[in-house]
Amino acid sequence: MAFPAATPPKVTQVDPDEGPLDIMLPLRSAGSLENPYPIYDLLRTVRPALPIPMPENAGSSAWLLTRYDDVHLVLSDRRFSADRMNSPLIRNNLDRLPDFLRQSAEGLRNLLTLDPPDHTRIRKLVNKAFTPKRIEALRGHIESITENLLDDLKSNRSFDLIHEVAEPLPAVVIAELLGVPARDHRQFRNWSSALIQALGSPDAKHRKAATEAGQHLFAYLSKIIEERRKEPRDDLISAMLEAQEEKDALTDLELLATSNLLLIAGHETTTHLIGNGVLNLLREPSAWERLCREPQMMNSAVEELLRFDGPVQATLRVAREDVEISEKVIPKGALVVASIGAANRDPAIFEDPGRLCLDRHPNPHLGFGFSTHFCLGAPLARLETEVVLRALTQRFPHLSLADENPKYRENPILRGLTKLELNP
Numbered sequence: 443m444a445f446p447a448a449t450p451p452k453v454t455q456v457d458p459d460e461g462p463l464d465i466m467l468p469l470r471s472a473g474s475l476e477n478p479y480p481i482y483d484l485l486r487t488v489r490p491a492l493p494i495p496m497p498e499n500a501g502s503s504a505w506l507l508t509r510y511d512d513v514h515l516v517l518s519d520r521r522f523s524a525d526r527m528n529s530p531l532i533r534n535n536l537d538r539l540p541d542f543l544r545q546s547a548e549g550l551r552n553l554l555t556l557d558p559p560d561h562t563r564i565r566k567l568v569n570k571a572f573t574p575k576r577i578e579a580l581r582g583h584i585e586s587i588t589e590n591l592l593d594d595l596k597s598n599r600s601f602d603l604i605h606e607v608a609e610p611l612p613a614v615v616i617a618e619l620l621g622v623p624a625r626d627h628r629q630f631r632n633w634s635s636a637l638i639q640a641l642g643s644p645d646a647k648h649r650k651a652a653t654e655a656g657q658h659l660f661a662y663l664s665k666i667i668e669e670r671r672k673e674p675r676d677d678l679i680s681a682m683l684e685a686q687e688e689k690d691a692l693t694d695l696e697l698l699a700t701s702n703l704l705l706i707a708g709h710e711t712t713t714h715l716i717g718n719g720v721l722n723l724l725r726e727p728s729a730w731e732r733l734c735r736e737p738q739m740m741n742s743a744v745e746e747l748l749r750f751d752g753p754v755q756a757t758l759r760v761a762r763e764d765v766e767i768s769e770k771v772i773p774k775g776a777l778v779v780a781s782i783g784a785a786n787r788d789p790a791i792f793e794d795p796g797r798l799c800l801d802r803h804p805n806p807h808l809g810f811g812f813s814t815h816f817c818l819g820a821p822l823a824r825l826e827t828e829v830v831l832r833a834l835t836q837r838f839p840h841l842s843l844a845d846e847n848p849k850y851r852e853n854p855i856l857r858g859l860t861k862l863e864l865n866p
């Protein structure tokens with residue numbers, strides 16, 4: 443059977459007279475990339491359910507939610523759908539949306555954008571291959587990749603943590619898990635970075651680059667899937683292909699969408715938990731020193747870094763019916779931007795939320811989402827971050843920032859640094 447994804451996804455042209463829809467507009471205000479938290483605090487206080495300005499002909503409204511209880515509700519209540527196509531705003535404006543959003547809404551719907559029962563069926567299959575036990579078994583391997591990356595650093599010279607460690611480690615690990623050649627990691631990282639950049643930018647140049655990158659990535663993955671179909675190996679793609687034989691199993695397109703999601707989600711996020719995490723620990727040297735002295739605090743430190751400045755700042759849902767939230771009616775069909783970053787700093791839930799408290803307990807942060815779509819890769823992300831922090835604290839107890847104000851990527855949803863220069 444021919445594999446459908448070898449055919450590139452549909453490319454639609456953006457009409458220049460109808461500019462792109464900038465759903466993230468309120469989060470793109472001046473200074474907010476460096477530090478979005480004051481704006482979150484302000485919005486949560488004065489307008490916790492904020493209508494996002496949209497053109498009159500957009501089709502439906504969009505809302506930004508910043509209270510913990512509201513974000514928690516939206517992530518767990520069946521009155522909200524993860525299928526972006528349920529919103530006329532998305533359905534009627536596909537050509538005006540960032541590519542990544544358009545593809546996942548349109549042709550290549552994946553776990554993130556599916557509702558039960560399709561979501562349940564696919565998640566069950568992927569869960570089987572992605573068990574916490576299988577992930578924990580990778581610990582020794584992740585440690586040795588980390589040690590090798592750190593060995594490669596030139597001694598006594600400053601180094602860029604993002605480029606040298608935080609990017610390659612998760613990319614190599616997810617590639618190996620999936621069964622994608624790890625030596626290609628820089629290539630597929632470039633493609634996924636182009637996709638992610640367009641998600642955060644209404645710029646036409648970024649959108650064009652993302653369309654091309656998406657096509658390359660799909661063609662690349664389709665070829666690997668076809669190879670594994672002929673010759674299975676001990677990897678996730680082969681395991682998912684095996685599951686295809688079962689009743690109620692994945693379609694070819696779902697398999698491609700899932701592999702694509704895992705490849706992108708598997709490294710774009712963890713890279714930035716490591717980067718944001720180390721930056722925040724070093725901005726408060728007593729926190730770094732404490733972690734060096736008390737490595738038993740590593741697990742709770744990782745949770746606190748996810749809360750304090752996690753890489754996933756927001757996610758989307760669509761109201762299936764009118765729902766009252768924070769004294770506003772979110773109408774049926776409205777698109778909801780649930781601000782995880784703002785929820786995680788809500789003083790109604792977290793005492794002194796602007797303080798990095800490495801042994802915070804309890805810490806019910808929403809950094810990995812909540813309920814049905816709770817992050818599949820959470821055990822892997824936690825393990826990778828813990829291993830890197832442990833290795834860095836052991837090797838470089840006097841680590842410090844070589845640049846006090848590192849630059850952020852232009853992306854208010856996936857928050858992360860372009861570079862983090864450190865003195866060993």
Ligand code: HEM
Pocket residue numbers: 517553554555565616703704707708709711712715752753754757758782808809810811812814815816817818819820822823
């Ligand atoms: C620090 C790293 C990570 C963070 C902060 C993170 C965050 C999230 C969040 C917030 C969601 C829920 C989105 C929603 O409800 O709309 C999610 C879902 C997901 N994540 Fe992660 N993630 C991380 C790492 C990973 C890794 C390493 C993988 C894969 C290996 C992964 C795979 C996924 C998948 C497949 C989903 C969709 C689950 C579903 O819809 O059932 N993530 N992640």
